[in-house]
Amino acid sequence: MTIASFDQVEFGDELPSFTPDTGLENVRRFAKAAQMMAKRFTDHEGARKEGLPGAMVPGVMSQAILTAMIHRWAPEAALVKIDTIFRAPVMVDEAHEVNGVVTDLDEETKTAEIDLTITNGAGETRVLGTATVRLP
């Protein structure tokens, strides 16, 4: 179910989670559009040469994936602020899950605060953050 207005949102609501495309081809597509064609993002071998375990999803992409989750949940939500902490690398070609839950509501400003996480297959939080969105 998508959210059309502030009145439809309740504290504790979970946003529909989704599995982002963190495959190498898609990350390359992102990197090209974002002009971030560094090998640590686009090439496993190049990333390993830099001492990394493999290519990583750029932090900017992780953040935009979280924002996309918000838009899928509430298409008309206007992002007031998103603040993400990159705790550990989101590795390219590994499965991750994106989650969000509503943790605060302000009726006066019609804003909702959302906890955001990206977790890997082991259930480890790799990216966490919060967003404030204004709803109609």
Place this chain on the structure above:
Amino acid sequence: MEIEELRKQFLKLNFDTAEFRVDGDDIVGFSVACGETASRYTDASDPDFQAPPTFPARFHGRRMLPSDLPLEGKIPLDAGKAVMPQKAIRAGTKLVGKSYLNEIYEKTGRSGRMIFLVSRMELFDEAEDLACIVDSRMVVRERPAE
């Protein structure tokens, strides 16, 4: 690196001004790769076509940090980003990004002593309206022996 000294020398002082042109194809590529499904982000023919709100986080000025910041050869890593959109950014818009260090602090983490440098970029559009604020939290890690 002494934190208080760094704060005195560098906080709130503009260290970079750069111009960026917002490209429609880049908006579409960025949006689709990240899983956006709304046509206002993914379809250049949508009458409300615009950059997704975190798109400005991809802009980098000529330098990420003040050129005379004493990093002693250490490479700052991306530790987090905050984006505060102020108005819709359309394809073709020319943005001017002005950067300054907004916060400097230290802590210890899984990688030893870490110095956090929060670089704030304020992006203005052609009407000189503030279009977006992007905070980039960068971490400089010191080796354990230091």
Place this chain on the structure above:
Amino acid sequence: MILDLHSHSIVSDDGRAKVPNYCQWIRKKDLPLDGFVLTEHRKFDFDSDYSALATEFDLTILKASEVETEYGHVLVFGVTRALTEAFDFSDIGLPLAKVLEESERHGAVAVPCHPGRTRVGMCAHVESLGIPAGVSIVEVFNGGSRGTEDDAARALAETQGYRGIGGSDAHIVSHIGRCATAFPGAIGTEAELVEALQAGEFEAKSWKSKSSESSS
């Protein structure tokens, strides 16, 4: 009584949770918690008063600190103004011996947290610095632990005969209560928490996976 002994609010530089929202979350999600302790990084929050919130939500809300030593991070329960004057809480290189000694002298309890974590956990420093004297409790379940970090913490506790506590290390609202500590009696104040920790009768709990784990 079950308390989450390790959490952060927006008072910490990397905390993103507001305390009222922790309370709402606990009640809305019907978490098996009777309260939580705010362990703000490198400081003690003398300013905030959560007593009204505690009453409103029928929760125990206590305050403590997380400081940084050469053995990693350490939770300090029972912080007093005199203790904050005994050493600089904002110093990221405090000697653990001093933290333990001053805590004891001021009626507080110091507990190394996430000992299995690289760099900021005690296990990483035992080989080079030796087993520190004076530690009697460590955090064996931490909500932010990755991989085998909690296993390493439990192994350390077992080999050294330490008691174990649990805490979520929550920095966002929805992470509160992932780990906690069960006590046999009621705790309503920081002094009662110190007393309960000193008594040694408690059990660490984890709800990180589907099945609940526990370790005393």
